Amino acid sequence: MDKRRIDRDSVWRNARIPSRTNAAERDDAHAQRGAAHTPYPASRRGEEVRVYGCNACLAVFAKRLDDVRKVYLTDARIAEFKSVLAWCVKQRIGYRVVENEDLDRLTESQHHEGVCFEVRKSPPLPLRELLQRIPRDEPALLIWLDGVGNPHNVGALLRSAANFGARGAILPADAPALSGAAMRVAEGGAEAVPLAQAHAGEDVFESLHDAGFAVAATVPRAGRDLYENKLPDRLALILGAEGEGMSARLIADADLRLTVPGTGAVESLNVSASAAVLFAEYWRQHLS
Secondary structure, rough: OOHHHHHHHHHHEEEEEEEEOHHHHHHHHHHOOOOOOOOOOOOOOOEEEEEHHHHHHHHHHHHHHHHHHEEEEHHHOOOOOOHHHHHHHHHEEEEEEOHHHHHHHHHHHOOOOOOOEEEEEEOOEEHHHHHHHHOOOOOOOEEEOOOOOOHHHHHHHHHHHOOOOEEEEEEEEOOOOOOOOHHHHHHHHHHHEEEEEOOOOOOHHHHHOOOOOOEEEOOOOOOHHHHHHHOOOEEEEEEEOOOOOOOHHHHHHOOOEEEEEOOOOOOOHHHHHHHHHHHHHHHHHHHH
């Protein structure tokens, strides 16, 4: 085995939880931080993702504990993540106390909130498996993302979807895995809303219709007024890409087209803002 690999791994195994609230505790923390400026182990490309932000990391820890591979955090987060660190020691999972600047580099962001987990990626479900999990006699809201790629929009969508009880989000066949940035913005919503991915060539409309879902396209104008129409109790909402919007084919094939009314002072809402309004109205009609 590579000698450098052995030395690097020993740093993780020897980390200890600072458990005292005196000068000795500070010395322990500084001792752990002594290796912070050595090269960090790279996350396994394609297998792991760096999740950051307090709520995102705590949601991962609560929902899929076994996927956590490494933990990085600052002094300020030790108390809040004490149970996480205790679990790391018990399970021999590496953790390091680092500086904010180290997390800036690890996450390529300044919005990490003092914590970052390296987490095994969770692959999306096949679409038909997601649909089989939803009883046919229950109202249910699904979201179908048509090329929405901005991680902040994806994260905001998942946060709103979790808040308003969406049962899942459908990703296109070629969509990449969720990024750490999207998971941070989702504030835990990425763990609450199951993700499904259509396979190449799959007829998503047929699958949804077979499961009893009506499909609605969201359009900025010329659709049915959201507030003047009863929404189907099993509804899949298509949300279009930033800039170019939804594909014409999906709009034409949808069972209905919905528009969020407004003053007309702006051309349209941001996709995540529009989604939150739509989800809230569905929740009001069927789940509140």
